[in-house]
Amino acid sequence: MTTVRETSENPSPSRRAVIGWGGAGLALGAAAAGGVTAAVTGREDVATVADTGSAVPFHGPHQAGIATAVQDRLHFAAFDVKTKDRAELIQLLKDWTRAAERMTAGREVGEGAYGGLPEAPPDDTGEALGLKPSRLTLTIGFGPSLFDGRFGLADRRPAALVDLPKFPHDNLDPARSDGDLCIQACADDPQIAVHAIRNLARIGFGKVAVRWSQLGFGKTSSTTPDAQTPRNLFGFKDGTRNIAGTETDRLDKFVWAAGKDAAWMDGGSYLVARRIRMHIETWDRTPLAEQEDIFGRDKREGAPVGKAREHDEPFLKAMKPDSHVRLAHPDSNGGATILRRGYSFTDGTDGLGRLESGLFFLAYQRDVRTGFIPVQTSLARNDALNEYTQHVGSAIFAIPPGVRNTDDWWGRELFA
Amino acid sequence: MTTVRETSENPSPSRRAVIGWGGAGLALGAAAAGGVTAAVTGREDVATVADTGSAVPFHGPHQAGIATAVQDRLHFAAFDVKTKDRAELIQLLKDWTRAAERMTAGREVGEGAYGGLPEAPPDDTGEALGLKPSRLTLTIGFGPSLFDGRFGLADRRPAALVDLPKFPHDNLDPARSDGDLCIQACADDPQIAVHAIRNLARIGFGKVAVRWSQLGFGKTSSTTPDAQTPRNLFGFKDGTRNIAGTETDRLDKFVWAAGKDAAWMDGGSYLVARRIRMHIETWDRTPLAEQEDIFGRDKREGAPVGKAREHDEPFLKAMKPDSHVRLAHPDSNGGATILRRGYSFTDGTDGLGRLESGLFFLAYQRDVRTGFIPVQTSLARNDALNEYTQHVGSAIFAIPPGVRNTDDWWGRELFA
Numbered sequence A, B: 001m002t003t004v005r006e007t008s009e010n011p012s013p014s015r016r017a018v019i020g021w022g023g024a025g026l027a028l029g030a031a032a033a034g035g036v037t038a039a040v041t042g043r044e045d046v047a048t049v050a051d052t053g054s055a056v057p058f059h060g061p062h063q064a065g066i067a068t069a070v071q072d073r074l075h076f077a078a079f080d081v082k083t084k085d086r087a088e089l090i091q092l093l094k095d096w097t098r099a100a101e102r103m104t105a106g107r108e109v110g111e112g113a114y115g116g117l118p119e120a121p122p123d124d125t126g127e128a129l130g131l132k133p134s135r136l137t138l139t140i141g142f143g144p145s146l147f148d149g150r151f152g153l154a155d156r157r158p159a160a161l162v163d164l165p166k167f168p169h170d171n172l173d174p175a176r177s178d179g180d181l182c183i184q185a186c187a188d189d190p191q192i193a194v195h196a197i198r199n200l201a202r203i204g205f206g207k208v209a210v211r212w213s214q215l216g217f218g219k220t221s222s223t224t225p226d227a228q229t230p231r232n233l234f235g236f237k238d239g240t241r242n243i244a245g246t247e248t249d250r251l252d253k254f255v256w257a258a259g260k261d262a263a264w265m266d267g268g269s270y271l272v273a274r275r276i277r278m279h280i281e282t283w284d285r286t287p288l289a290e291q292e293d294i295f296g297r298d299k300r301e302g303a304p305v306g307k308a309r310e311h312d313e314p315f316l317k318a319m320k321p322d323s324h325v326r327l328a329h330p331d332s333n334g335g336a337t338i339l340r341r342g343y344s345f346t347d348g349t350d351g352l353g354r355l356e357s358g359l360f361f362l363a364y365q366r367d368v369r370t371g372f373i374p375v376q377t378s379l380a381r382n383d384a385l386n387e388y389t390q391h392v393g394s395a396i397f398a399i400p401p402g403v404r405n406t407d408d409w410w411g412r413e414l415f416a
Helices: A015-032 A037-041 A086-104 A190-203 A247-256 A290-295 A326-328 A372-382 A382-390 B015-032 B037-041 B086-104 B190-203 B249-254 B286-294 B324-328 B370-384 B385-389
Strands: A073-081 A136-142 A183-189 A207-218 A271-277 A343-349 A356-366 A387-398 B073-083 B138-141 B181-187 B206-215 B269-278 B343-349 B355-366 B388-399
Touching: A073 A190, A073 A356, A086 A136, A086 A271, A183 A190, A183 A271, A190 B343, A190 B355, A247 A356, A247 B190, A290 A326, A290 A382, A290 B249, A326 A387, A343 B190, A343 B343, A356 A382, A356 B190, A372 A382, A372 B206, A382 A387, A382 B370, A387 B190, B015 B181, B073 B190, B073 B355, B086 B138, B086 B190, B181 B190, B181 B343, B181 B388, B249 B355, B286 B324, B286 B385, B324 B370, B370 B385, B385 B388
Parallel strands: none
Antiparallel strands: A073 A183, A073 A207, A136 A183, A136 A387, A207 B343, A271 A356, A271 A387, A343 A356, A343 B206, B073 B181, B073 B206, B138 B181, B138 B388, B269 B355, B269 B388, B343 B355
16 A cells, blocks of 8 residues: 555645655655654645645735636536535535635645545545645635525525526526525636535535536636736627636625625625527628627727727727627626636537537626626617527525635624 | 738737737728738747647658657547548548647647638637647547448458447446547646537538537556656556657557558557546545555555555555456456556536546557457456446547648548
């Protein structure tokens, strides 16, 4: 048996460190049976391997994964809670928090790597061993159905956690909508994001079940000031004037919820997730000029009509009344502003010879009633783009504030 | 209109260059109506933007994407040919070849970027603009059904392009199996791989239809000598002694087909694709020692039973008779050796609260009758891993030799 075990007095270092350990343990052979702490501490490479590289801090007043510079890849999962036991749900949220702390730091789940005992299933599924943290963020949300009374939370549902109205052209699949809980995993390496969701699902086995999940292969938005906006599957830059993670005043005004509505949401946010199928085959046969009219931008640079650069201020009246940029602009919606964090997806084929592609739209806001709802009401009624898109999944979640420290846990204020 | 057009005398440079053009064209404004060649050539950054960075050469005696060092991400598509016209199919293969040459070099499809005319649909869908080539390779294959007589190819089917036998435990979905043609797109950036498949599907509109497609988010194999093998979703390294792209003698012996069977396949290969669902939830509840017995390796380092390092020569008799490494080893299968290039996938959920995850297995070989078939026969009968896996999709393709130059095209020898 060549497995190296860690002692609980010596929590495991980063994934990169752990790989180093494997080698050290092997070199020591059977003599290291009780633990390899001393030998490892003496190794030259320990100082460097303790560096978790590009890890995003997990603790803070807000959850990471919202204002965080958008990572390249996404794995998003919605869960149904299966247990009816409030205490069991609370314990799961505590267990998830501890696992999230470790994984976002680039560490394995569980103190005793691989379960500690060969007779037990491993504490970590292992496929992220040797990989970097890749800026993994894990962001939890609570859906409206969590407040239905099963867990004594009926009177804690924030007024802002509304049921979304039905919008024109919606064609929602219940199997791809809603959920009691959600976890958004973002990372620059998709293996890291998938590993995180999979391990949280594993920890929740018997208490929660994955209701739906969505991989996003390419980010379509940026929360980094002045960066070029990544292109969506229509080949356009969209959401150019997104809220940057450094714009604390706009974040306070438009993204972070106050505690007025529900005290436990102070510092949280509200997330709308929409699975938007994009009919790319039809789009690809549309003339360039028409594509540009529909968006209200030129395709190559992403500049608004009549302007030269992506980030130039748009002159809305120069655009067609049903153009996407014009209709989505805050000036057309009473100032409504959302933080966009969506990803492109391609999930095989649709059985009709077409790629099942689209945008998994994610938007964070202080209040959906002054954010997503007015914007989408305007778009759903008039957007010229509707001919090429269809909303096929929808969910809304209350995103609680951040976990403050290693004693805190996801949802502590809610269950207090 | 801010679109910049290229002249046919001045083929477009790399994607990065094109982005530079946008700016130049805009600065020139209306004066540049006839083309911006002179202005662009005078720009300081043209020398650097002609560098396509990490591009893999498209031309050569073998197709790229086989011996090429395995890229991080995959988009694989199988197509049904809809046209019944041999000449139309040949023209499509020529058009695809020219598009593949451009995209693998990091260039847009089509000489006149975005169609040249605003009244026409763009020649390129645009979402890869500004991205690097990311080592994109595009590899075409011809399935057995292409030789059914529709195109006068019945007598050109190689004997080695067999119909795969039904293996024990196979549970194949016809909608995820077979195909007249396939394209394997591998790249380090998934947006580049998806863009390539999407544009080939677009070019083939009306002549071919996507039958099925598969995204792979993480490579599970390496063709780079002495590299660590990436972990699969069971958390193990598998296929440690893969054929390296630099081992020309093993490539000649096990991967490249000779022309003896079918002259047009000289320098080609045969690909077996299997969609293997992995029941990760069951696996995750299996004790570590049992997991290690099933593979015949330790989990952390990937060393064979009783050995210290991943690449140490395995001692098969020390492993359980039904262990995966022992059964898959060439010594257990009359020397059968395949080049593996598989990817992990996660395609949402299965409706039962579980992630729809697994391995999209891709293996290249000189002859499947001495490669995949004996190995899989042995595994399907006895592998302890079968309790945790199920083959749900299957396809086989003849992979023609490489495109030699800009006059050559995919399948020229076949249709000669």
